[in-house]
Amino acid sequence: MSIRLAGVAIFLVAALYAWTAQNYTAPFGDVLGPSVFPIMVGIPAMVLALSLVVFPGGTVSWPGPTRLVRQGLALAALVAYSVLLEPLGFPLATATLICVVGIIMGGPVLKSAMIGLIGSLSLWVLFDPVLGLPIDFFGTLFGG
Known part of the structure; x- marks a missing residue:
C-alpha cells in the first residue's frame, strides 16, 4: 500500500510541476521557451508514478x-x-x-x-x- 501512496504523491507533485510550468516566460533564451523542460520532466514523471499505482511491487522499509x-x-x-x-x-x-x-x-x-x-x-x-x-x-x- 505504501508504494501506491508514494505513486499518488509523486503523481500530484509532477502534475503540479508541469501545470505550473505552462506560464513560464522569459525575454531571452530558446525559441520554445522555459516551460518546455519542466513539462518534459513532469509528464513522464506522472506516467511513471501511475505505473507505481497500477503495478506496485517490492517491499517497503521505512x-x-x-x-x-x-x-x-x-x-x-x-x-x-x-x-x-x-x-x-x-x-x-x-x-x-x-x-x-x-x-x-x-x-x-x-x-x-x-x-x-x-x-x-x-x-x-x-x-x-x-x-x-x-x-x-x-x-x-x-x-x-
Whole structure:
C-alpha cells in the first residue's frame, strides 16, 4: 500500500510541476521557451508514478528516526534556499545550501564548505558567462 501512496504523491507533485510550468516566460533564451523542460520532466514523471499505482511491487522499509530527521533537515535547507536565493544572490545561497546538505549527510564541515564554494562558483560561471543566462551574483541584500 505504501508504494501506491508514494505513486499518488509523486503523481500530484509532477502534475503540479508541469501545470505550473505552462506560464513560464522569459525575454531571452530558446525559441520554445522555459516551460518546455519542466513539462518534459513532469509528464513522464506522472506516467511513471501511475505505473507505481497500477503495478506496485517490492517491499517497503521505512527509514529510522535518525534518517527521517536528516531528510527533514535537508528539506528545510531547500526551503531556506528558495527564500534566501534572491536576498543573498546565487553564489552565496548555493554555496550555503551545498555546504549545509553536505554536513547533514555526514560530510566534514571543511570539505562541505569547500565543495559548496567551488560548486556554486562553477555553476554561476556555467550559467551566466558561458550559457548567457543572467543570474544575480550579488543579491538584493548586497545591492545587486
